[in-house]
Amino acid sequence: MRAFVEGIGLVGPGLNGWQASRPALAGDEPYRAAPTAVAASPLLPAVERRRAGMPVRLALAAGIEAIESSGLDAAALGTVFTSSSADCDNVHAIFESLATADRQVSPTRFHNSVHNAAAGYWSIATQCRAASTSLCAYDASFGAGLLDAASQVALDRQPVALIAYDHPYPAPLGAAREIKASFGVALVLAPERTGASLAVLEIGFEAQAGAASRMQDEGLEALRDGVPAARCLPLLAQIARGSPARLLLEMPADTRLRVEVTPCA
Amino acid sequence: MRLSRDEIARLIPHSGPMCLLDGVVQWDASRIQCVSRGHRAADNPLRSGDQLPTVCGIEYAMQAMAVHGGLSGKVGSRPRAGYLASLRNLDCRAARLDDRDGELLVEAELVAGDSSHASYRFTLQVGGVELLSGRALVVLDAGAGG
Numbered sequence: 001m002r003a004f005v006e007g008i009g010l011v012g013p014g015l016n017g018w019q020a021s022r023p024a025l026a027g028d029e030p031y032r033a034a035p036t037a038v039a040a041s042p043l044l045p046a047v048e049r050r051r052a053g054m055p056v057r058l059a060l061a062a063g064i065e066a067i068e069s070s071g072l073d074a075a076a077l078g079t080v081f082t083s084s085s086a087d088c089d090n091v092h093a094i095f096e097s098l099a100t101a102d103r104q105v106s107p108t109r110f111h112n113s114v115h116n117a118a119a120g121y122w123s124i125a126t127q128c129r130a131a132s133t134s135l136c137a138y139d140a141s142f143g144a145g146l147l148d149a150a151s152q153v154a155l156d157r158q159p160v161a162l163i164a165y166d167h168p169y170p171a172p173l174g175a176a177r178e179i180k181a182s183f184g185v186a187l188v189l190a191p192e193r194t195g196a197s198l199a200v201l202e203i204g205f206e207a208q209a210g211a212a213s214r215m216q217d218e219g220l221e222a223l224r225d226g227v228p229a230a231r232c233l234p235l236l237a238q239i240a241r242g243s244p245a246r247l248l249l250e251m252p253a254d255t256r257l258r259v260e261v262t263p264c265a
Numbered sequence: 266m267r268l269s270r271d272e273i274a275r276l277i278p279h280s281g282p283m284c285l286l287d288g289v290v291q292w293d294a295s296r297i298q299c300v301s302r303g304h305r306a307a308d309n310p311l312r313s314g315d316q317l318p319t320v321c322g323i324e325y326a327m328q329a330m331a332v333h334g335g336l337s338g339k340v341g342s343r344p345r346a347g348y349l350a351s352l353r354n355l356d357c358r359a360a361r362l363d364d365r366d367g368e369l370l371v372e373a374e375l376v377a378g379d380s381s382h383a384s385y386r387f388t389l390q391v392g393g394v395e396l397l398s399g400r401a402l403v404v405l406d407a408g409a410g411g
Contacts, residue, residue, distance in 0.1 A: 001381065001382055001404075147350050147351075147404065148350065148351055151350050151351050151382070151402045151404075152351075154382075155376075155377060155384050155402060204381045204404065204406075204407055205346075205347075205348050205350070205381070205382075205404035205405060205406055205407075206406055207346030207348070207406040208406075251348070255346075255348060
């Protein structure tokens with residue numbers, strides 16, 4: 001299955017946007033980790049902006065950046081959201097409420113507790129009414145999302161935005177499921193090459209679990225290994241470098257997604 | 266019957282009671298129609314909570330797709346690994362498959378595909394009543410079969 005990458009959005013520790021992150025991803029500049037900085041989307045109305053937690057901010061910031069560089073209309077674009085655990089802070093807060101004597105969960109907490117909350121905020125921010133899918137597949141969440149988005153592009157011949165995001169659980173849940181940083185990434189995928197195309201991806205399935213592609217830089221490799229959404233990094237690095245490669249990304253049930261990436265000149 | 270249960274079992278990786286189809290009624294390059302009679306059996310391996318939920322019909326459709334892949338030469342004689350990548354437009358019109366008389370008939374139509382993937386539209390009926398329909402995409406391990 002073939003898909004063209006029309007835009008990339010990125011927000012993570014020391015990674016502030018796709019353009020600013022390219023030199024570090026390409027290995028031309030050292031990677032310096034720093035706490036993830038992301039503001040609530042200005043596209044959200046004030047009430048939703050207050051309610052939106054860090055995971056929603058990550059998804060919106062990455063998604064908007066990718067779509068702006070693609071030149072496509074966010075209001076008309078189908079979306080695939082993928083996240084291992086979505087709003088981990090919210091889960092923690094609900095558990096805290098449930099551990100008190102009155103066990104009252106705040107309506108906003110309840111409202112944010114669904115896995116597709118980010119898709120809901122997205123449709124409010126962008127006025128998008130196109131189809132949206134929300135996935136989770138533990139450490140393979142990015143690969144599962146990429147397969148779903150690429151299959152929609154290949155079969156429906158329409159562009160789709162893939163938005164992957166993850167955020168750490170606070171203690172004590174963080175000890176049981178460690179997600180090491182806040183990270184959001186978005187790829188706008190399209191069926192045909194355009195003036196905005198950054199790369200072409202040929203995507204296939206491999207039943208046998210060859211070693212997943214890794215990052216050369218130690219800090220970026222720790223990020224890739226520590227955050228499910230950051231499993232996209234080898235793909236981004238190849239596009240940043242401008243050189244073709246054949247990558248293997250994790251998929252559920254210990255299988256692999258084969259991604260042959262060829263950057264567009 | 267164009268193909269018996271034993272012939273089906275040679276085309277797909279499933280065996281024993283998990284080989285759910287009893288025969289191929291007809292097929293051509295783009296379509297297949299299969300029949301099954303075990304949907305009311307007490308020992309159906311997909312039974313859950315003393316019934317066969319309609320969503321289990323997806324597995325019947327997947328096996329029909331796999332048989333079609335083998336017959337049409339897309340997959341080759343040796344079963345290759347496939348992964349159900351997506352299900353869309355799934356329309357479930359009843360809660361269960363085992364509470365009406367008649368054979369279970371599953372039809373799958375190839376919409377698009379090449380050596381790396383196959384997309385099918387499928388419908389499933391019991392006793393002539395359509396209970397389930399949808400669209401499925403299976404990705405194939407191109408490495409295993411060339």
